[in-house]
Amino acid sequence: MTDTELLREKILNLKEKKKAIILAHNYQREEVQDIADYTGDSLELSRTAASVECEVIVFCGVNFMAESASILSPEKTVILPEITACCPMADMITTSGARNIKTHFPGFEYTGGYTYPAEFTLGEIKKLHPGVPVVTYVNTTADVKAESDICCTSANGVKIVESLDTEKVICVPDKNLSAWIAKNTEKEVIAWDGFCHVHERVSAVDVDRARQRYPGALLIAHPECRMEVLEKADHVTSTSGMLRFAKSSDAREFIIGTETGLLYKLGKDNPEKKFYPLRKDMVCPNMKKTSLQSVLNALETMTYKIKVPEEVRIPAKKALDRMLEVK
Ligand code: 13P
Ligand code: SF4
Numbered sequence: 001m002t003d004t005e006l007l008r009e010k011i012l013n014l015k016e017k018k019k020a021i022i023l024a025h026n027y028q029r030e031e032v033q034d035i036a037d038y039t040g041d042s043l044e045l046s047r048t049a050a051s052v053e054c055e056v057i058v059f060c061g062v063n064f065m066a067e068s069a070s071i072l073s074p075e076k077t078v079i080l081p082e083i084t085a086c087c088p089m090a091d092m093i094t095t096s097g098a099r100n101i102k103t104h105f106p107g108f109e110y111t112g113g114y115t116y117p118a119e120f121t122l123g124e125i126k127k128l129h130p131g132v133p134v135v136t137y138v139n140t141t142a143d144v145k146a147e148s149d150i151c152c153t154s155a156n157g158v159k160i161v162e163s164l165d166t167e168k169v170i171c172v173p174d175k176n177l178s179a180w181i182a183k184n185t186e187k188e189v190i191a192w193d194g195f196c197h198v199h200e201r202v203s204a205v206d207v208d209r210a211r212q213r214y215p216g217a218l219l220i221a222h223p224e225c226r227m228e229v230l231e232k233a234d235h236v237t238s239t240s241g242m243l244r245f246a247k248s249s250d251a252r253e254f255i256i257g258t259e260t261g262l263l264y265k266l267g268k269d270n271p272e273k274k275f276y277p278l279r280k281d282m283v284c285p286n287m288k289k290t291s292l293q294s295v296l297n298a299l300e301t302m303t304y305k306i307k308v309p310e311e312v313r314i315p316a317k318k319a320l321d322r323m324l325e326v327k
Helices: 003-017 030-035 042-051 063-072 122-128 142-146 157-163 175-183 204-213 239-248 262-269 292-301 310-325
Strands: 020-025 038-040 056-060 077-079 101-105 134-137 150-152 168-172 188-192 218-221 253-257 274-277
Touching: 003 020, 003 030, 003 292, 020 030, 020 042, 030 262, 030 292, 038 042, 042 056, 042 063, 042 310, 056 063, 056 292, 063 077, 063 142, 063 310, 122 134, 122 168, 134 157, 142 310, 150 157, 150 310, 157 168, 157 175, 168 175, 175 188, 204 218, 204 253, 218 239, 239 262, 253 262, 262 274
Parallel strands: 020 038, 020 056, 056 077, 134 150, 134 168, 168 188, 218 253, 253 274
Antiparallel strands: 101 188
């Protein structure tokens, strides 16, 4: 038996003993995706965490995802195998002492640029725009969700904004997702200035290079990419949306504009098709922290437990539930 097979066997035995299920985000390492009961994008994993019957959820992803699972299922023990697996974008907005905002998208006018002096808190932004609902990307901490009206993911951002009955919305924290939403709605979007460093680093020049290298391949891009990239894409969608698009498309070759972990499942699901990363360095170091050994440690020691305090959990759950109710 190889080391990997041994680790797998130990995990599967312990998982059964502890009545645990393993959820893994689409960006996780290949071997972690392989051991998971469910893989998916943020929306699918939130839904699964809320509905699956088990005592323990081992969440292979980053901390905001485990927090969301705990918010939705407080009766379950939620374990994050790597306690330092965080999302730098989620940390770009806090409820107190937060960063500067001010990317406005009145009907889509992208101003670009970003700086982060600690200038505005989410509370202050809300005061500046009384009555304007706050739509919060799930890539945020529980406290930020608790101060929001409704959550969204990369899969449903436009739909969520459209479901609200106001002409203006505040979208935090990803300026790129917000720009994408603004482009696809009549509403005025007031956006925060955050970004995902994995997607933000890609430019239109990278797209041109990839297109030259792989003529005939379709480009699928994640809405966390800059608008100059999204405008050149054939399709813009969440990670699981990319899996569905690649499967149903007649095209044989695809350039993938998101974290490279997705290429594993794309290749597995479509052995006859070819997938190329838009840039090879689209790698999220936090998503890669979790290994089979950390999953085993997590089950053996039941660490690290993620539990959101009730005073934060209840309002945060309202924002998540409101999102999950939008069909
Ligand atoms: P999705 O899988 O929901 O598209 O999310 C992308 C992401 O960056 C999660 O950290
Ligand atoms: Fe955060 Fe980007 Fe990593 Fe997702 S890929 S966890 S948004 S830093």
